[in-house]
Amino acid sequence: MxxxxxxxxxxxxxxxxxxxxxxxxxNGKYFKFSHKAGMAAALRSAALVPNIDRLRLLAIADxxxxxx
Numbered sequence: 001m002x003x004x005x006x007x008x009x010x011x012x013x014x015x016x017x018x019x020x021x022x023x024x025x026x027n028g029k030y031f032k033f034s035h036k037a038g039m040a041a042a043l044r045s046a047a048l049v050p051n052i053d054r055l056r057l058l059a060i061a062d063x064x065x066x067x068x
Contacts (some may be wrong), residue, residue, distance in 0.1 A: 004063060004064070005060070007049045007056075008060045008063045008064055010045045010046075010048075010049070011042045011045045011060055011064065012042075012064060013045075013046075014041040014042050014044065014045035015038040015039065015041055015042040016038070017041070018037055018038055018040075018041035019035065019037055019038030019041075020032070020033055020034075021033075021034065021037070021067055022064070025029050029045055030037055031064060034052075046060060
């Protein structure tokens with residue numbers, strides 16, 4: 001697998017890291033997965049990409065789809 005661009009990697013990491021909510025009673029255990037939280041984090045991350053526009057967003061999406 002080829003490495004992702006920094007922008008695509010940031011979006012992927014934001015989604016992955018913020019889709020899971022730690023258990024309030026046991027912080028070492030994850031119990032809740034939320035696509036909504038992950039997507040919101042990914043969108044926020046993408047919004048921080050320098051010179052972001054619709055074509056750049058589509059390029060990031062294409063890149064991520066190619067690394068499934």
